Amino acid sequence: MDSLYQLGKYMLMLKSLFVRPERKAMYWVEMLRQMHQIGVDSIIIVFIISFFIGAVSAVQFAYNLSTTITPMYFVGYIVKESMILEFAPTVTCLILAGKVGSNVASELGTMRLTEQIDALEIMGVNTTAYLVGPKILAAITMIPLLVVFAAVTGIWGGMLAGAASGYVSTTEYTQGVLSWFVPLNALIMMIKAVVFSFLIVSISCFQGFYAYGGALDIGKASTRAVVLGCILVLVADYLIAWLML
Amino acid sequence: MIELIDIRKKFGEAEVLKGIDAKFEPGKVNLIIGKSGSGKTVLIKCTVGLMIPSSGQVLFDNRDYIKMDVEERKEIRRELGMLFQGNALFDSKTVEENVRFPLDMFTHMPMSEKRDRVNEVLKRVSLVDANNKLPSQISGGMQKRVGIARAIVMTPKYLFCDEPNSGLDPQTSIIIDELIKELTVEYNMTTVVNTHDMNTVIGSGDKILFLHQGEKHWEGDKTSLFETKNKELVDFIFASDFLKEARDARLATYRKMNN
Numbered sequence: 145m146d147s148l149y150q151l152g153k154y155m156l157m158l159k160s161l162f163v164r165p166e167r168k169a170m171y172w173v174e175m176l177r178q179m180h181q182i183g184v185d186s187i188i189i190v191f192i193i194s195f196f197i198g199a200v201s202a203v204q205f206a207y208n209l210s211t212t213i214t215p216m217y218f219v220g221y222i223v224k225e226s227m228i229l230e231f232a233p234t235v236t237c238l239i240l241a242g243k244v245g246s247n248v249a250s251e252l253g254t255m256r257l258t259e260q261i262d263a264l265e266i267m268g269v270n271t272t273a274y275l276v277g278p279k280i281l282a283a284i285t286m287i288p289l290l291v292v293f294a295a296v297t298g299i300w301g302g303m304l305a306g307a308a309s310g311y312v313s314t315t316e317y318t319q320g321v322l323s324w325f326v327p328l329n330a331l332i333m334m335i336k337a338v339v340f341s342f343l344i345v346s347i348s349c350f351q352g353f354y355a356y357g358g359a360l361d362i363g364k365a366s367t368r369a370v371v372l373g374c375i376l377v378l379v380a381d382y383l384i385a386w387l388m389l
Numbered sequence: 390m391i392e393l394i395d396i397r398k399k400f401g402e403a404e405v406l407k408g409i410d411a412k413f414e415p416g417k418v419n420l421i422i423g424k425s426g427s428g429k430t431v432l433i434k435c436t437v438g439l440m441i442p443s444s445g446q447v448l449f450d451n452r453d454y455i456k457m458d459v460e461e462r463k464e465i466r467r468e469l470g471m472l473f474q475g476n477a478l479f480d481s482k483t484v485e486e487n488v489r490f491p492l493d494m495f496t497h498m499p500m501s502e503k504r505d506r507v508n509e510v511l512k513r514v515s516l517v518d519a520n521n522k523l524p525s526q527i528s529g530g531m532q533k534r535v536g537i538a539r540a541i542v543m544t545p546k547y548l549f550c551d552e553p554n555s556g557l558d559p560q561t562s563i564i565i566d567e568l569i570k571e572l573t574v575e576y577n578m579t580t581v582v583n584t585h586d587m588n589t590v591i592g593s594g595d596k597i598l599f600l601h602q603g604e605k606h607w608e609g610d611k612t613s614l615f616e617t618k619n620k621e622l623v624d625f626i627f628a629s630d631f632l633k634e635a636r637d638a639r640l641a642t643y644r645k646m647n648n
């Protein structure tokens with residue numbers, strides 16, 4: 145029963161985003177701030193994680209293929225496909241569910257507890273539209289870019305690691321990367337990135353915006369935001385794969 | 390003028406406000422006093438619209454706030470200023486940006502005009518050279534001043550202050566009280582202050598509303614406060630021996646003067 149109530153409240157929060165902004169410029173400034181916080185501030189972590197995922201994938205695939213008659217350029221192809229279809233969108237978004245999700249939930253939770261949201265309400269600002277809207281728009285703009293960046297970094301990391309391990313040369317690897325490109329897979333990656341980013345940020349906003357109590361409750365709201373975000377990313381990942389492949 | 394008519398608020402089975410009637414007049418500092426848990430904060434939140442009363446009317450110059458739709462309510466909210474207990478300043482914005490926020494959001498003034506207005510109100514609350522500081526870089530008393538500056542920057546008709554002295558030393562508290570009183574007269578605002586600070590009660594109480602267990606127990610001004618026979622109010626206001634002695638001394642002076 146409580147889950148249904150929360151779902152209804154979440155839907156109402158999303159509905160309240162669709163209002164005319166009091167001042168577009170203020171929403172734009174807030175969106176740019178969020179784009180920086182969500183996107184630019186996450187570049188390093190996304191780079192490190194995707195580089196190593198690509199590197200490890202390349203070395204492990206190469207190791208497994210080394211005892212078969214399969215040409216080694218397949219390593220490049222497999223790393224590219226796995227990065228595009230799964231690792232870049234899903235793993236990146238799982239990481240961002242932790243980093244961005246907890247950040248957003250605790251920011252809004254603190255604003256709620258320190259009456260900053262009440263202060264905005266008193267001024268006559270539509271608080272959900274002003275605080276939640278720019279965050280969601282910033283996320284669905286920046287996270288897909290981070291996912292593309294992760295895919296490229298992962299493939300590049302695979303190339304460097306494959307060459308360093310001696311299993312696959314950069315020429316062979318590049319040949320594999322350039323072979324059998326399927327545009328649908330890239331489209332699926334972008335769809336996943338947009339859906340996941342919406343889920344991560346809207347759920348975190350919901351948890352933070354309706355937080356109440358004290359510091360302990362903000363911690364709980366952040367944890368809930370991360371856990372729910374991760375679970376829903378995985379469920380959505382399965383549904384998208386099931387529907388589109 | 391703000392008029393409250395039979396305001397009731399329930400949380401589940403518990404009735405926190407039990408039919409409060411009150412009138413808050415312009416140009417005066419109207420105080421709501423009472424023990425913790427007496428319903429002061431709920432009453433102020435019902436008045437400003439942060440909570441919806443279970444029943445009753447809140448009239449802002451005869452405009453029924455509760456019956457209004459969202460857009461009409463927004464219009465009234467632009468006539469309100471509020472100073473929160475914890476100041477509620479935006480952490481990521483500087484002092485100037487905090488004070489300028491309502492102007493940025495709701496006016497079409499050019500930036501130079503907005504800056505002038507911000508500097509004017511900051512000067513009015515005696516806060517200079519702090520424009521570029523973050524709230525975390527200034528003292529509690531200065532944060533209160535920023536909160537007041539932000540509340541008055543749009544020249545509101547109604548000013549609400551929730552525990553304006555909380556966390557301040559007695560001397561700073563008095564300065565903040567005096568500032569609120571001066572601004573109330575200067576802007577002819579209807580000011581409602583929620584407090585349990587004795588200095589505020591005695592210094593600024595043009596009109597005092599005493600709440601006890603969700604009911605209005607007493608209404609009057611700071612002069613009649615000393616003569617009241619209301620036991621709960623006397624126990625609340627003159628809680629310490631020092632204050633009891635001060636009250637007795639004040640009453641003795643009154644009697645002498647009357648004789």
